[in-house]
Amino acid sequence: MLTDSHCHLDFPDFAAELDAVVARAREAGVSRLITISTRVERHAEIAAIAERFPEVFFTVGTHPLQAAEEPDVPLARLVALSRHPKCVGIGEAGLDYHYDAAPRDIADRVFRTHIAAARETGLPLVIHSRDADADMAAILRDEMGRGRFSAVLHCFTSSAELAAAGLELGLSVSFSGVVTFKNSEALRAVARDVPLDRMLVETDAPFLAPVPHRGKRNEPAFVAETARVLAGVKGVDPAHFAEATSRNVDRLFAKLPPRAPSLP
Incomplete structure (x- = not known):
């Protein structure tokens, strides 16, 4: 059974058919979904979705594109x-220099507050990093020196150097439907070098639908297509890949309840 380790079920794209979206994921062999926060102020909405479906869990945090909207969320509030x-994780938080929607000093401060929350709670941090490889690696090294925390580089589309830095620091790396795109050979090469026991798979739904659904609204059921491609990249059976990546989710998101044993 697969786990979609990163989706956004609270987005309006799913409002009209959320029950059907979760049901299709279940039918596709996706046994758990983690819906990821982009705004702390939407905590109640995200929590309500997770409470509605037994297989759905969530995180709390401020996306870097919303850092200027929520520049001063206290550490104590994230922890509470x-x-x-x-709630099984902190984030997503990080740096986005592609859109630069928030002043970089504010984005840095908000990101470091989320790191502190991950450190204090013991929950994993879900990291967003786009066009910010050097600064991201520097912050992670600096903050890891202040005290260890667990984290995942989500929807990884960055350089092999950032992947190596994250792995060196003990982070996991998650791949989305981008890895299935025809022009993503360099990204597939990065995935080839990420150890299987540090790899996660996600949709980032409603964005980035994998081939053969590219251009459509993404949804958690489609994580099976991304997993199939990644299994080929890693040279393993798709069932083995699904089980391995779900075990990785169990280890990283340790607050998740135990899964039912897989069939032999």
Whole structure:
């Protein structure tokens, strides 16, 4: 069974058919979904979705594109909200220099607050990094020196150098439907070098639908297509890949309840 380690079920794209979206994921062999926060102020909405579906869990945090909207969320508030029984991570948070929607000093401060929350709670940090490889690696090295924390580089589309830096620091790396695109050979080469026991798979739905759904709205059921391509990249059976990456999710998102044993 697969786990979609990163989707956005609270986005309006899914509002009209959320029950059907979750049902299709279940039918596609996706046994758990983690819906990821982009705004702390939407905590109640995201928590309500997770409470509605037994297989859905969530995180709390501020996306870097919203850092200027939520520049001063206190560490104590992130910690308090993370105590919800179905909250399994912090974020997504990080740096986005592609859009530069927030001043970089504010983005840096917000990101470091989320790192502190991950460190204090013991929950993993979900990291967004786009066109910010050097600064991201520098912050991660600096903050890891202040005290260890667990994290995943989500929807990885960055350089092999950032992947290597993250792996050196003990992070996991998650791949989305981008890895299935025809022009993503360099990204597939990065995935080839990421150890299987440090790899996650995700949709980032409703964005980045994998081939053969490219150009459509993405949804958690489509994580199976990304997993199939990644299994080929790693040279393993798709069932083995699904089980391995779900075990990785169990290890990283340790607050998740135990899964039912897989069939032999």
